[in-house]
Amino acid sequence: MARRGKHILQAAAVLVVALLVALLGWRVAQQEEGRGLDDALAGGERPVAPQLSFESLDGDGTIDLADYRGKAVVLNFWASWCLPCKKEAPLLQDAWERHGDRGLVVVGIDAQDLKSDARSFVERYGLRYPIAYDGNGASLGRFGVTGFPETWFVGRDGRLVGEHIVGEFDAEQLEENIQAALATPSR
């Protein structure tokens, strides 16, 4: 009887340790997901853009990346407290205005930011493109974003294209990647 109890305790201890290891593995896999995108892009592949669905910063509905299938998307991760983001904002607004009729959408992902600060930022720079609010930064790991600003480009077929720009971009770099995204087929 005592031996049976001992075996049950040992089995329970092994189960708890296995569960903890599985949890750790799941967490690491989540963090690595975005890093895999960079490797694939560098290897000449065009991985499918991860799913992204967040409430709109202006409180008007949800912004879902899947809704933009058929359009080229500039996905810009930013925060109001990030200094280079202030330089990028006017360039993004300009790109949205110039290429909108060709099927370009600029989507801003405001992460790890106070809503009130982000709204003031949007007002100050006159941004009119859709901006999603990801307060706790849930999207960052999925896209391998480790700081702000970072920018990805999604083709009309929903696959990543061009560069993953880590840090501030210049107008030329932005335009080059927009053209690459616009040139992708719809399917």
Place this chain on the structure above:
Amino acid sequence: MRRALACLTLLLALVAAAPAAASEEHPTLAELEQELICPTCHSLLALSNAPVADRMRAFIRARIAAGDTKSEIKDQLVAQFGESVLAAPPKSGFNLLAWTLPLAGAAVAVALLALALRRWSRRRVAEEPPPAPSSANGRPALDPDLERRLDEELARYDG
């Protein structure tokens, strides 16, 4: 006597509850900095110098000045950054496990330790050699070899 004890207990409870109520109604930035986490560096807000931490401190100062309670300020930050902004998980729902599991674990550990000690002491009693037969004066008898040598020495002394 019983009534006096009840009054004393009530008084002590009131004395203990007063600072908590005051802290809830009139929180300070320093208190909240110890109860919140910076979303970018994941350390206590009090220890963080990240830009977003500075903005959170400004937000908290503004809400305190506006007369918000501690719970209201925390709720507003949770609504924006999620529950991970709290240094301690709320004592409700699934998060209640974080509070109860360590206590349950400690209780199980104490019970297992008590069981092991009891078993160990029982085994020790069972393994102990039987007590030596006592001599005429009630004290434990000497080793036979030692007793023989003692008799020889005494005989030599008497002789």
